[in-house]
Amino acid sequence: MELSVAARAALYNTPQAAMATPQLLPLELIDKCIGSRIWVKMKTEKEFVGKLLGFDDYVNMVLEDVSEFETRGMSKRIASRKQILLNGNNICMLVPGGRGPAVD
Amino acid sequence: MADTAAALTVEEPLDLVRLSLDERIYVKLRGDRELRGRLHAYDQHLNMVLGEVEETITMVDVNDEVQTQSLRSVNRTVPMLFVRGDGVILVSPPSRAA
């Protein structure tokens, strides 16, 4: 069904939409995770779990008490580190409070 | 005097490369390639012009019959070449030990 621009605008501007909870921007969600543990999944077969101490506009992240996992086939922990700066470039997904992958 | 000192210090990583101008450097590239050559020019992307270059390419030969792997490297020399910066992993200047 083709809708005109005006008709679509009317659909989205219903009172219900306006009443909905204020939008939480993606990075505001991550900001709320500071001080808590977070699960970071990379674009590659790699994942990290650690306490989020801070991040910047590129979502480079400082993590503490970090476990690094290789997730090719069955997941396995390959390293533990006290504190790291993780390059945001290859991050795919962040899961607040994440417990990390199920480990073999 | 202050200028000379500033010219010799490493304040940002690219200063390491700047201090290697006209020196022979080692460059590690993606795809198991290595270069040794004289650094004539570079820019902020790490595009580089190298002279008197020795290129080493390392390849893994897999022998399916006996399930072994062996490393084989091929060397060649190039009088002058341009390196595109995005392939660069590491640059090491000659040792500047006193």
Add this chain to the structure above:
Amino acid sequence: MSEPANKRTPTDFLNSILGQRVFVRLNSGIDYKGLLSCLDGYMNIALEQTEEYVDGELRNRYGDAFIRGNNVLYISAI
């Protein structure tokens, strides 16, 4: 947005590890250990007394090394 007092941004972290021995892991899995001389916003890194590890085995040593930031997975103090 409220800023927790314990917040530690990437810049804070980098300032705190300058001059220290660091561990750098690249996306390719190659690891470097060395003294962190300096780095920039691209995560380009200058290391001194650098050791290169492939599959955990020491493969090379470099007096100074410049690592192009796009290859860096993470940096950690050791």
